Amino acid sequence: MTTVDTETRVRVTELLDEFFGRVDRGEPVRDLLAEQAEFRGQQGREAVTELLLSLAQKRRDNGRVSRHIVSNVSIEDQGGGKLRVRFLILVMSVDTRPDAAGELVVVDHDDEVLVDADGTCRLGRQGVTPALTFALTPQ
Numbered sequence: 001m002t003t004v005d006t007e008t009r010v011r012v013t014e015l016l017d018e019f020f021g022r023v024d025r026g027e028p029v030r031d032l033l034a035e036q037a038e039f040r041g042q043q044g045r046e047a048v049t050e051l052l053l054s055l056a057q058k059r060r061d062n063g064r065v066s067r068h069i070v071s072n073v074s075i076e077d078q079g080g081g082k083l084r085v086r087f088l089i090l091v092m093s094v095d096t097r098p099d100a101a102g103e104l105v106v107v108d109h110d111d112e113v114l115v116d117a118d119g120t121c122r123l124g125r126q127g128v129t130p131a132l133t134f135a136l137t138p139q
Contacts (some may be wrong), residue, residue, distance in 0.1 A: 088108060
């Protein structure tokens with residue numbers, strides 16, 4: 001495994017924080033994606049952006065809010081401006097209605113981050129594997 005310098009590590013973690021913050025708020029992520037981005041069968045920056053916006057709208061329509069928390073980030077330099085970024089996401093999703101339930105999902109990410117000549121990092125391929133799901137019930 002080829003490790004990355006501190007500056008690149010900071011850029012990648014800032015990218016992940018910004019990306020998942022926008023996903024939680026239902027904001028566009030287009031500028032954070034590489035042109036050839038891939039996620040859940042969608043290919044291309046525009047298609048992935050539209051998918052994420054539609055999922056956020058569906059959550060809002062169903063009275064649900066979510067928060068993604070990034071943990072255990074591991075970054076490996078693949079050469080040629082490509083980084084393999086592995087991390088865990090804790091997704092807390094809760095209904096906003098009284099006495100409504102929610103869930104906590106642990107997701108394993110194995111992503112590709114592309115680094116431009118100026119050092120800008122953008123998400124490319126996102127590999128997602130749900131690992132555990134816990135039901136959250138009101139008390």
